[in-house]
Amino acid sequence: MPYLEPAAVLRRFSRFALEEIRPAIDGEERFVRGQVGSMASTLRFLAGELDASERAVTTQENALHEALDGVEHTLDDHDAAATAVREALADARDTLDGTDDEAGSRIRGTRERETTLLEACDDVLARVEANLDDETARAVRRPLYDFLDARLDAQLRTLGRRNESGDGSP
Amino acid sequence: MSDVTAGALESYLTGRLAADVSVSDLHEHVEGWSRDTVSFTARWNEEGEQRERRLVVRAESDAQIEGDSAAEGNDVETEFRTMAAAEDTSVPVPETYWYEGDRSVLGGRFFVVGHLPGDAPVVWDREQRQDLYRAWDEREANEGDGKADGRAKGGSENDGGSLPSQFVDAAAGIHTLDAEDVSALADCPPDAVVERELDRWVGRYRASTVRPEPAVEECIRWFRSNPPEIPETTLVHGDFRIGNILVNEGELTGVLDWELARIGDPLYDLGYASTYYFAGKLIEPIERPELACSLLDREWFYDEYERRSGRVVDRERVRYWRAFSAFVMMTIGLAGVHRFRTGETDDVRAAWFQYIVPGLIEDMLAIVREDRL
Structure with a gap:
């Protein structure tokens, strides 16, 4: 295992690229300067993703559990048989059960768990x-x-959003 | 990068102009993605007189030369022919000179157009965004004084005027052309426009998908089940936004980047220009979401476009295209991510483009949910 915390290394690289490398590039080399700028912000985003990805997927798992319960209650309230939807609900719950027990979490990486959630919701x-x-x-x-x-919300906060509103207004 | 060098340009232009041409002051424009764009100064002697002209060459990128990466836009010849057609309108476009299909000249097919003064505003730059806000605020203040857009210079009441007003004129001007005027573009009957757009962009999305995204699938279902009725088609710029417009000392001097042009619903351009993304939103919400392209109030934009074009602006149709435009931009971003993932490109911007996706999904979903819940 490496010793340095990966997100911290990426942040250092990002800062170095932005503060040291970019200014050292000749002003005429706009393309290369732009590439280094994009690289620096990509490294910063990646650091945020590393920090937050596990937490974000757990948040999404909980949210999907709640959503599935909500769907079931709504179907009951509407007295809807909706067999196909209820089957999809059951499948989704089976999928979630496979991802959130300890063994499942160990076997599956964060990314795979997240993909499973997305497929179930869709x-x-x-x-x-x-x-x-x-x-x-x-x-x-x-x-x-x-x-x-x-x-x-989890994705945008991972990328650094601080404001509350999502409708384009601050 | 194609081989746009002073020597290669001198050789080409010497043949074209039948005169000894010297080329200097090459400047590579790195803002764009899909083409290699270089401006330069050409000098030659014509009938004893020294001539000098600033020109721009737009050439296929390496990716376009090597494969199908031009799938998001038209080929370079079609772009040239579209711009040539647009010269017949009131829209300021660079003067078109030559198209060259022989790749041995510069390493890729290319065209040469005149250079126009000005810079394309970058809405994701906070300071430049503030400049655009100021342009709108000044127009508003002048309107109070009765001199906002009516400073006629011997032409129509819309001649001259503010940058927001010129932006509206540009949109209305583009849409004065129809399929017969732009033979380089495939015609499309109005009732086939939506399906064509969906097939094209959903197909592109499927080809670029890295992972499932239920919110996007939900939006696609909405796009398919709520197609607007399109009463007419015109030339559509397809990438109509302030970032593809040259501004020089507050004046609109040129409309650029015609590679996404097609025959379609003119209101597509209005919806496209109305996305939050093209008003500067990436991760954080923008300061003035009511302004299209950070430059003009949306409702004023639609009202003025109606008045100047004589065309009714169906707000629901604009809303549909606004959501769809966010989907298009997201897909273009994901196509770049896909190219990076497969090793087709090392361009860092391609990897970076994944970070625009959540913000665009948020905007699409905000529109779709109004109908779905």
Whole structure:
């Protein structure tokens, strides 16, 4: 195992690229200067991803659990049989159970866990579209959109967002 | 990078102008992605008189020469022919001179156009964004004084005027051309426009997908189930935003980068220019989300476009294209990520482009959810 904390190394490289390498490049070499600038900010983002990826995926897992519960309650409230959607819910829960037990977490990396969550959510959303009437579909989508929002929020915070609003306004 | 050197240009232009041409002051424009763009000064003697002209060469990039990486845009000849057609409008475009299809000349196909003064504003630069905000605020203040856009110079009431006003004129001017005027572009009947756009961009997205993204799939389902009705088609710039417009001392001097031009719904350009991304949003929300391209109030933009073009601006259609434009930009970004991932390019910007994706999904989803929930 390496000794240095990976995110800290990336941040140091980012700072060095921005503060030392970039100014040392001849002003005429705009393309190379631009490349070094992009490299520096990519390194900084990567450091943030390393710091936050495990935490972000756990947050998304919890959000999807809540979303699936919400979908089930909504279906019950609407007295909807919705067999295909309920099957997708069961499949999604099986998938989550495979990712959040200790053995599953060890076997699967963070990235693979996240991919599994995304596939599970998409499967439920697609079944909602294909199988429910318009009014029920709207209600059932709401908790699933909460999951999509939670994912976007986690991604944007990982990339450094500090402001609260997501509608483009500060 | 194609071989755009002074010597190669001198040799080419000497043949074109039938005179000894010298080339100097080469300047590589690195802002763009898809083409290699170099400006230069050409000097030659014509009938005893010394001539000098600043020109621009736009050549295929290495990726375009080697493979299918031009898939997001038109080939270089089509771009040239489109610009030539646009010269017949009121829209300021660089004067078109020559297209060259022989790759042995500069290493890639290219065209030569006149150089126009000015710089394309970068909305992701906070200071430049502030300049654009000021242009709008000054227009607003002048409107209060009754002199915002009516400073006619012997032409229409829209001649001259503020930068926001010139931006509207540029959009309306582009849309005065139809398929017959731009024979280089494939015609498309109005009722086939949406399907063509979906097939093209969803196909590109599928080819570039790195991992599943349920929010994007949700948006695609919405795009497919809510196609707007398109009553007419015109020339569409396809990448209409302040970053593709030259501004010199507050005046719009040229509309550039026509490689995404097509025959389509003119309101596409309005939706595209209205995305938060092209107003400077990356990760953080922008300061003035009401301004399209950080330059002009959206509703004013649509109202003025209506007045000047005589075309009704269906807000729902603009909203659809605005969401779809975020999808297009996201797909272009992901295509770059895909090229980096497969080793097709080492350009650091291609890897960096993954970071624009969450912000764009957020904007798409904000529009889609209004109908879906």
